Amino acid sequence: MSDAYGVRPGEVSAPLPESFDAGLYFVGRIRTPWTRREDCPKNAREANADCTVELDPRWKAALAGLETCTRLIVLYWMDQARRDLVFQVPAHYGTGRGTFALRSPARPNPVGLHVARLVSIDAAEGMLVLEAIDALDGTPVIDVKPYFASVDSVPEATVQPAGI
DSSP states (O other), rough: OOOOOOOOTOOOEOOOOOSSSOOOOOEEEEOOOSGGGSSOOOSGGOOOOOOOEEEOOGGGGGGGTGGOOOOEEEEEEEETTTSSSEOOOTTTSOOEEEGSSSOOOOSOOOOEEEEEEEEEEETTTEEEEOOOOOSTTTTEEEEEEEEOOOHHHOOOOOOTTTTO
């Protein structure tokens, strides 16, 4: 495994399993202006850049009916992320947390999830233009799903400050 992003002081890694439990089909790639981790926005909603999802041609027919949606859930594979950290010290937090208490890309299965506004669809080309996604250019797409506010939104959900 590449150690391109290193381990910060206070972070803890764990040995990875010897084999995988499942396989995936990447359905496309995300095209963004960001090619380096440090340039990628921490909060894509603050970025002012539309991004494109380029689908593999075999999945173009799966776009039928998607034009009725204003928001989409995009699941993607953060292929450049570490997979062995169990405790992390994010630079912007200043304190450590377990990996499952963070939205960091470093996780056992680096799956990204973003709810994006659909800007346009070119079904013939298999292209979706979406509001900014916090992913590096070329990031593989696992799936695209419609966002349903009636079942996907949980307004009363909160994250308490550490120590409460």
